[in-house]
Amino acid sequence: MNGLVRRSFLAFGAAGFAAPTAFAQTRAEWAAIGQYGDKAAPVTVFEKDGALHIDGAGHASARLTATGRGRYAIAGGGELVLEPGAVQLNGTRLAFHDFGAETEAAIHAGVRADPEALRRQALAATPPVETGDFLPADLVDLTTVDPRIKLDIRYAGSNNFMGIPLYERAGAYLQRPAAEALKQAQAALAAQGYGLLIHDAYRPWFVTWMFWEATPPDARMFVANPAKGSRHNRGCAVDLTLYDLKTGRVVEMPSRYDEFSGRAHADFVGGTTKQRALRAVLREAMTAQGFEVYAEEWWHFDFKDWRRYAIGTKTFTALGGGK
Structure with missing residues (x-):
């Protein structure tokens, strides 16, 4: 076990x-x-x-x-x-x-074969052509929104399902309306003794391409198809969990973050009563501010206006600044 x-x-x-x-x-x-x-x-x-x-x-x-x-x-x-x-x-x-661990091990083995080649192919790939009257990007650094919002950006290191760093540095950004909504969610959660811990927010399109290529077909419901782009690419999706404001400890949920198994589903029946209750606390706070949970991932929330923004390609180096 x-x-x-x-x-x-x-x-x-x-x-x-x-x-x-x-x-x-x-x-x-x-x-x-x-x-x-x-x-x-x-x-x-x-x-x-x-x-x-x-x-x-x-x-x-x-x-x-x-x-x-x-x-x-x-x-x-x-x-x-x-x-x-x-x-x-x-x-x-x-x-x-542990189905998630088994899938992750298979992905790690494939990526380790030649991670730099995968990255080069991703950076050379062309994002889908979009048409529409999109709002201009206005990405906000989430560390400036509320001091109680903390970061654990897994894709800036190797502790992730790919097993390699994907971002040049740890950072988290959302489009301004989504960032303001997250601020309100944090205020509501603070009244219950919890803070938000961010694992991911804006994600450059080339990383979505890498995810798709590395993930086995039977697990691709957990990653976005680069042909359509991800809501993360649009700066309108956030992956997050809760931590206890008094102790600083991250709470336990029914699955690990980025676990590619049924335990990750937003309505998974398993785990413990406390884990499911904490999952509900997070979900209620987020949905009250205009976010919608992704059915396959309890940690992933999409902001209601995601369709109004275009796919983003800026790397974290290009974004600059941050903490």
Whole structure:
């Protein structure tokens, strides 16, 4: 079981959420939270109301009741048995999978073959020709919007699904109306004790080209088609999460940032009660200010006026300044 899931359970218990007596299970049982079986139709084990539940293989958020020695009766019929690195569902063994990590490893292997060649091809590629009466670009540095908005720009380093730096420096920009809306979202979240942590905002078109070329076809719902351009390219999309204003700690969500798996979906049923509640806090604050969540990614929000801006090609070097 990966560390994210294991830490998620511990965070849930420490948060003081009310839970029934059934919550007093062993750590090994709660560490079973995750996904099993086939990537196309996984079985998800998750926590809800202080108890384990299962979703998939004909079960819809069915509660699990412990019957002893890692065995559980499934509400509605059937049995689940916990094993190291697997579960048995009605006698069929299903191995644990971190589908996102598996996809990321495949992308890393492909990119490492010749990252500079990929970058050269991207910079030489031609963005799609657009027609329309677009507003002039007016990108705002998000570090100037509100001091509580912090940056963790993954594409400025190698801690990202590509495994290489893509931006020349860490920076985050949005078109001015979107930046003002983000400021309002931060104000509302601060009243609840949270700050915004930005992973990405404006993205040059050539990077979108690199993403598309490097991503396997079965995972391309997580990246934009460069033939159409990304809302990130238009300066009207932002990838972000929450951090605790008192401690500075980043909160835990149902998946990692940029995880290419069903756990990233905005309405994924899995994870823990606390993770899903925090995801809802972020979503409610953003949608109240004119942003819309991207269905496949809980962290990605598009500003309502994105259609009014053209695809941007400026690199971070060309943008200049910033922090």
